[in-house]
Amino acid sequence: MFYPATSALVIKQPSVALTLLFPLVLSLAIAMPALAATAVISNERSGDLVFMDAVGETTDVIKLCNRPRGMAQHKSTNSLYVACSDDGNVIEFNLDNKQPARLFAELPGAMSVAIHESSNRLFVTNEGAAKATVLDIASGNVLATLPTGHEPDGVALTEDGSLIFIASENAGIVHVYDGINYQPRQEIITNLRPRRLTIRNQELWVSSEMGSRVEIFNTENLQKIDEIVFAPRGFRSEQLTPVDILFDASGDTAFVALGSANHVVIIDAVKREILKYILVGRRPWGLGLTPDGKRLFVLNGLSDDVTIINLDTRRPVKTSRTGLVPHSVEIIE
Amino acid sequence: MLRYVFLTLSLLISTTALSASFEITVVTLENETRQQDGQSFAGITVQPQRPVIRAVELALYESATLFDTLGIDATIQQLSLQPESSIEQQLQSVPHSSLLILDLPPTIMEQAAEIADQLQMIAFNVRNSDDYLRESLCLPHVFHAIPSDRxxxxxxxxxxxxxxxxxxxxxxxxxxxxxxxxxxxxxxxxxxxxxxxxxxxxxxxxxxxxxxxxxxxxxxxxxxxxxxxxxxxxxxxxxxxxxxxxxxxxxxxxxxxxxxSWHFALERYGAPQLNERYRQFLDNEPLGAQVAMTDAEFAAWSAVKLITNSINTRGRQANLDLLSVLTDPLSQVDLYKGTRGSIRHWNHQLRQPVLLATPDTVIAVAPMPKFLHPKHYVDTLGIDEPESDCQLSR
Structure with missing residues (x-):
């Protein structure tokens, strides 16, 4: 698939899907208020984006690229940045017209992406190339190439953009870079196979997939504060492979997808206490939360579906079909 | 004959350094006619055999980021044993703290392992799956990284x-x-x-x-x-x-x-990345698309990565004394097979999942569903502690 590298695509189409689905959306809105959100799911194997409403009905399927994985939203431009791993590029996807708008090329093994909106920068980990790339979104220019260990996956930034954290799965290291001058700050040694990074207050939470735990580091002094080791009933520690971590808007509640254990866990992030393990589909990785904080989308990579959890009751309310090997989900309003 | 093939991976010494050195000696047999092992009638190769050193080099290549961070100086050397000379003297010619990777056929491997144990040198069997070796080599300094036949x-x-x-x-x-x-x-x-x-x-x-x-x-x-x-x-x-x-x-x-224990077509658990690295990491010697580590190579890679990964699982302040690393239950290795590996304390066998595969596909990864063990997920594979004649931890 080819998209022009810098100029925006301007083809417009009437939004047929939205028109057709309007009565359905309306009726559901009456039954369940505040469910206007849409989930966008990247599917590694079918190479598409699935658009789904908050009750799990698919509204659109858009073929995009080879092996779309990590995604990030740019809210002020209503764009979604999607890493196309097997194509080695990142696509800027316009959420208004559901069309690809631009292509950031030459990003081999693009895996995870992060956006820093106020500085308009895009951060991409390059899985096979042991590096991460920082791009200026406006110009498309590469601002920096940051060496990492092998298999870099998650990338996260402090809110002010002053520090960049990149997890290298193979090395068992989170590389910390200065977000302004891109100089290396420090290496944080983690447990086995660090995957995803999320920041709340001054805490960096790192999932250790093969260490079966989440490790928590202080983002100021980069020292380890604590760790949460998972142990749902009936499981051995080595079967728990946490990947995605997500906080609610307040940052007080965390959700972690436990991979091979087929569960997602809800954590009191302040007390660092496990509140509940919830059984989902096979190998959950990707997580998304509706803006009202009421519904958690859990992507089950090996059963090609999404489990939607009602967070008031903490129970799954619906399982819906996705594309093949769903990877990441972003919730848009 | 001592041959230095690959020297000094890391020179960066940071302030938080362990400042340790990690020496690996790959022990092979002089003039071993290895090619005969994998060959059948009419020169058809049915089981490709390669020296394990490439996999050891890969393990150190992967370890470089962590070792650089900590100032660990890693080296590989190769010792080609001459069977007519004293094995003891030849093993004494390499640094005593070396991790010995025994890339040797069974009989000479058994001799070398026994002598290494007497010399209190840490030795890994990476090539021989025979069950009897888990009993005859029930020795405190000897470890088995390749799965046993059982x-x-x-x-x-x-x-x-x-x-x-x-x-x-x-x-x-x-x-x-x-x-x-x-x-x-x-x-x-x-x-x-x-x-x-x-x-x-x-x-x-x-x-x-x-x-x-x-x-x-x-x-x-x-x-x-x-x-x-x-x-x-x-x-x-x-x-x-x-x-x-x-x-x-x-x-x-x-x-x-x-x-x-390993396969080119394993598509989960990060295995494609490891396979890709194995083929490509030596710029001048790339390998073909369907070439992957043999089980012996995978075992050698696992042994080295167990030492590296132990820094992640035991904490950076821990030392790299090989015997304490290998006997610490906290030492674990990411094997790219969905479940981390570790050493069975009773017979020093590396526990790990086993793949069920055809020549072109991985059909399943054992332990299979519903095979449960009271203590460890993968200990339904192999001789379990109560049945074993080797009880090193007692």
Whole structure:
């Protein structure tokens, strides 16, 4: 698939899907208020984006690229940045017209992406190339190439953009870079196979997939504060492979997808206490939360579906079909 | 003969450095005619064999980021043993703190491991799956990174039960090794409640008098079975049983569906990245698309990565004293097989999942679902602690 590298695509189409689905959306809105959100799911194997409403009905399927994985939203431009791993590029996807708008090329093994909106920068980990790339979104220019260990996956930034954290799965290291001058700050040694990074207050939470735990580091002094080791009933520690971590808007509640254990866990992030393990589909990785904080989308990579959890009751309310090997989900309003 | 192949991976010394050195010695046999191992009649290679050093180099290549951070200086050297000279003297010629990777055939490996243990040098068996070595080499300084035959066959037994293929016709070769391995397979199959409907021996002869032993249709006839299990350590007959059995049944064991510890087509657990790295990390020696580490190479890679990963799991303040690393239950290794590996304290075997694979596909990863163990997820594979004659931790 080819998209022009810098100029925006301007083809417009009437939004047929939205028109057709309007009565359905309306009726559901009456039954369940505040469910206007849409989930966008990247599917590694079918190479598409699935658009789904908050009750799990698919509204659109858009073929995009080879092996779309990590995604990030740019809210002020209503764009979604999607890493196309097997194509080695990142696509800027316009959420208004559901069309690809631009292509950031030459990003081999693009895996995870992060956006820093106020500085308009895009951060991409390059899985096979042991590096991460920082791009200026406006110009498309590469601002920096940051060496990492092998298999870099998650990338996260402090809110002010002053520090960049990149997890290298193979090395068992989170590389910390200065977000302004891109100089290396420090290496944080983690447990086995660090995957995803999320920041709340001054805490960096790192999932250790093969260490079966989440490790928590202080983002100021980069020292380890604590760790949460998972142990749902009936499981051995080595079967728990946490990947995605997500906080609610307040940052007080965390959700972690436990991979091979087929569960997602809800954590009191302040007390660092496990509140509940919830059984989902096979190998959950990707997580998304509706803006009202009421519904958690859990992507089950090996059963090609999404489990939607009602967070008031903490129970799954619906399982819906996705594309093949769903990877990441972003919730848009 | 001591040959330095690869020196000083890391020179960066940071302020938080362990400032340790990590020396690896790959021990091979001078002039070993390795190519004969994997070859069958007419020069056809049925089991590619390679020296394990490439996999050791890969493990250090992967470890470089962490070692640089900590100021650990890693080196590899190769010791090519001359069988006529004293093994003890030759082992004493390498640094005493070396991790010895024994890339040696069984008899000389056994000798070298015993001497290494006497010298209190840490040695890893990476090439020999024979069960008897887990008992004869029940020694405090000796470790086994390649799965034992019982681990391989337990994986196969679990797979057969999982599929509901409970009646097995066992066909085996006549060699001493075939007889030993067939008895390991029988023990594994019985452990999981599989019925062996008959046990037959093949011969390579084409003579009409032997046709009940050399014609697949006869060798596999006259009895009802769900699957044919073949023990053919040299792979010089079993290949011909596939698609020639009297009943249309799958063939498993040393041909067909085979238990292995590594595979080029494993598509989960990050394995494609590891396979890609193995093929590409030496700029001047890239390997073809379907080339992957052999089980011996994977074992050598695992042994080195266990030391590296122990820094992640035990904490950076811990030292790199090999014996304390390897006997610490906190030492674990990311094996790219979905479950981390670690050392069984009773017989120093590296516990790990086993793949059930055909030449082009990974069909399953054992332990299979519903095979549960009271202590450790993967300890349904292999001789368990209460059954083992080797009790190193007592």
């Amino acid at each position: 681990m391989y066959f337990d994986a196969l037994g679990q797979f057969l039960i999982h599929r509901g293929w409970r009646k097995v016709l066992l066909v085996q070769g006549p060699s001493e090794r075939d007889i030993q391995r067939a008895s390991s397979l029988v023990a594994s199959l019985k452990k999981f409640g599989i019925t062996i409907v008959d046990q037959r021996t093949f011969t390579l002869s084409h003579h009409p008098d032997d046709r009940d032993k050399n014609k697949p249709e006869f060798l596999t006839g006259g009895v009802s079975y769900d699957v044919v299990a073949v023990i053919d350590s040299k792979k010089d007959y079993g290949r011909y049983l596939q698609y020639s059995t009297r009943s249309a049944r799958p063939v498993v064991g040393d041909v067909g569906l085979t238990p292995v």
